[in-house]
Amino acid sequence: MLKEKILKISSALMGTAMLLQSVPIHVIAEDTAVIATETIQSEYLPGDVNGNGDFSVLDIIILQRWLLGKGNLTCWKNADLTQDGIINIFDLCLMKQNLIRNTQAKTDEFIPYKTGMDDVFVDYVVIVTIKQQYRYPEKHWTMEDFKGVENIDYVQDATPPSSNRQILYILLKDCSQENVLKMICDIEALNREEIYTVRPTSWETYAVI
Ligand SMILES: [Ca+2]
Ligand SMILES: [Ca+2]
Secondary structure, three states: OOEEEEOOOHHHHHHHHHHHHOOOOOOOOOHHHOEEEEOOOOOOOOOOOOOOOOOOHHHHHHHHHHHOOOOOOOOHHHHOOOOOOOOOHHHHHHHHHHHHHHHHHOOOOOEOOOOOOOOOEOOOEEEEEEOHHHOOOOOOOOHHHHOOOOOEEEEEEOOOOOOOOOEEEEEEOOOOHHHHHHHHHHHHHOOOOOEEEEEOEEOOOOOEO
């Protein structure tokens, strides 16, 4: 049974239409930007507009066609990535960005650290890098995320603006090489799926070992 769902009343139409005129896409029907048809509402999965449980390039094609006034959206809620109750070109742009990010992110797997006292490293900090697929939406990491790991002084997000991955500095209360190696083992033992690497930093170059 088709049930029409009005996402925004027509008072919002004018503003949206004006917004749409400023973006470089050929033709976008004004009414399709604000009205969607709801048939099935599956679990919320951003980008999965055809509701098959997977976000892929097919969903982007479907949304693109729909914005041009062709076809239907099975799960309009999954299309509203900006979560403003309107489905338009901005959602499509976000979907494209997310797809590219997901494609790159699929290569990220946990890399264990080969511990050794021969390495010369800074003995007051442990560097944790997060897999690309967990960078968005950015999470605020705290000591709570490392529950059970002893000797943490504090957790600091040190991600440079250009980085693909979130980078955390974990500072030790009681500093020594042994304690750094112990902390690396303890963090690895947490088996957190978001973690890409746990490493110390070189004493000479300050680069992550
Ligand atoms: Ca899909
Ligand atoms: Ca939206």
